Amino acid sequence: MPDGYQPATRPHAEAQRLLAAEAFGGDPATALDHVDDDYVQRTRVVVRADRVAAALHFLDVGQFFHGRRLRCWAIAGLVTATAHRGAGVGRELVLGMLHEARDAGVPLSVLYASTPTFYRKCGFEPAGDVCAWGVDSHRLPNLPGALDGFDVVSFEPDDEPARACYTAFAQTQNGTLDRDAKLWRYKLEPRRGHRFRYRFDHHGKTEGYLSISGDRSDGLAVEDYAATTLRARLAILRFLHNHRAVNGKVVWYGGPHDPLLRLIPENAAFVRPHTEEWLLRITDVAAALRQRGYPALDAELHLDVRDASMPANAGRRLLRVKAGEPTVEPGGDGRVTLDVRGLAALFTGQRTAEELALVGLAEGDAADLAAATLVFHGPRPFMVDKF
Numbered sequence: 001m002p003d004g005y006q007p008a009t010r011p012h013a014e015a016q017r018l019l020a021a022e023a024f025g026g027d028p029a030t031a032l033d034h035v036d037d038d039y040v041q042r043t044r045v046v047v048r049a050d051r052v053a054a055a056l057h058f059l060d061v062g063q064f065f066h067g068r069r070l071r072c073w074a075i076a077g078l079v080t081a082t083a084h085r086g087a088g089v090g091r092e093l094v095l096g097m098l099h100e101a102r103d104a105g106v107p108l109s110v111l112y113a114s115t116p117t118f119y120r121k122c123g124f125e126p127a128g129d130v131c132a133w134g135v136d137s138h139r140l141p142n143l144p145g146a147l148d149g150f151d152v153v154s155f156e157p158d159d160e161p162a163r164a165c166y167t168a169f170a171q172t173q174n175g176t177l178d179r180d181a182k183l184w185r186y187k188l189e190p191r192r193g194h195r196f197r198y199r200f201d202h203h204g205k206t207e208g209y210l211s212i213s214g215d216r217s218d219g220l221a222v223e224d225y226a227a228t229t230l231r232a233r234l235a236i237l238r239f240l241h242n243h244r245a246v247n248g249k250v251v252w253y254g255g256p257h258d259p260l261l262r263l264i265p266e267n268a269a270f271v272r273p274h275t276e277e278w279l280l281r282i283t284d285v286a287a288a289l290r291q292r293g294y295p296a297l298d299a300e301l302h303l304d305v306r307d308a309s310m311p312a313n314a315g316r317r318l319l320r321v322k323a324g325e326p327t328v329e330p331g332g333d334g335r336v337t338l339d340v341r342g343l344a345a346l347f348t349g350q351r352t353a354e355e356l357a358l359v360g361l362a363e364g365d366a367a368d369l370a371a372a373t374l375v376f377h378g379p380r381p382f383m384v385d386k387f
């Protein structure tokens with residue numbers, strides 16, 4: 001077996017699971033349960049002298065930006081074997097995967113970082129949030145009548161109307177994931193634990209759903225929810241209110257602008273630990289700019305991108321947006337200079353170009369920075385999935 005970056009064999013994937021169990025905590029006896037053909041296919045390793053020196057697993061998902069879906073490899077369980085740390089194999093692994101993603105036509109990669117510095121050196125930048133919210137149940141609004149007109153029905157994990165409801169909401173947001181089977185399973189039917197799943201149908205049309213954890217150690221845990229109408233959000237709040245007799249708290253995941261926050265009186269919701277930022281890496285700048293959606297405006301951005309670790313991304317690009325439809329060409333005047341990390345945070349809308357300029361991740365005159373901010377403006381980026 002040659003040294004270097006490569007797709008995993010089954011023994012490699014098993015080694016990755018065990019290294020991850022050692023690094024992150026976990027039971028080695030059950031760690032190997034996850035290794036099926038699909039898992040092996042999406043595991044990558046760096047080999048040194050016939051041994052796995054570093055390994056990662058990724059999910060092949062989509063990420064929504066202004067209504068369009070971009071393919072995205074979501075990295076999970078990246079680990080360098082302890083004896084090999086500090087020798088560059090982690091970096092070799094990440095860059096190997098990023099180049100493979102680019103070659104496969106995947107313009108984005110996303111992850112949660114234990115060590116942001118390591119990933120920033122590979123071109124990732126914090127670019128969105130997952131917010132863990134909580135509220136004391138007695139602070140939930142009463143909302144009599146909010147469930148009128150709704151049929152609240154249990155649903156199966158593969159339920160199409162519930163999944164369509166999630167997608168309809170996620171598409172209106174930035175950064176939300178188009179889930180793969182594994183992420184759906186975790187939200188609706190995990191290997192361990194139970195979920196109580198309810199759909200909120202209004203005259204036969206699904207307008208919301210809830211997936212509630214059976215484990216109540218943390219209060220009533222809403223593992224997943226989506227709603228496409230205001231009345232469905234109010235119905236969901238009323239349903240949660242009805243749980244208050246035996247649950248002191250309700251906890252859930254959402255964005256910084258989660259709609260339930262403003263529907264709960266007196267700003268009573270609080271932020272819990274587990275709130276964190278995710279990091280994005282643009283693996284193909286031209287494709288990413290071409291594939292995302294934009295506000296229905298006309299604009300011209302002359303970008304000059306710096307990318308030390310993926311030089312194919314570097315250089316000038318002219319992004320023209322006409323009534324929201326983009327074209328991207330090489331060249332232009334390079335009026336806004338951006339490190340690829342700065343571009344990641346601008347692309348999602350997590351940071352404005354003016355904010356990036358303050359920390360040296362963007363440079364340009366005031367008018368060009370303002371135009372860049374406007375083009376990428378939208379709902380604040382978030383996702384509710386952890387991996």
Ligand SMILES: CC(C)(COP(=O)(O)OP(=O)(O)OC[C@H]1O[C@@H](n2cnc3c(N)ncnc32)[C@H](O)[C@@H]1OP(=O)(O)O)[C@@H](O)C(=O)NCCC(=O)NCCS
Pocket residue numbers: 023054077078079080081084085086087088089090091092112113114115117118119121
């Ligand atoms: C984080 C981890 C993957 C880094 O792997 P590694 O093979 O030791 O990293 P490398 O030697 O390739 O380091 C690449 C660069 O990142 C830096 N770096 C590595 N680990 C770092 C850390 N914990 N904090 C800050 N910088 C770090 C290195 O100094 C190096 O910088 P340089 O290029 O300027 O010299 C490894 O420490 C690990 O497996 N930790 C436990 C599991 C974990 O946290 N995984 C990440 C999950 S999100």
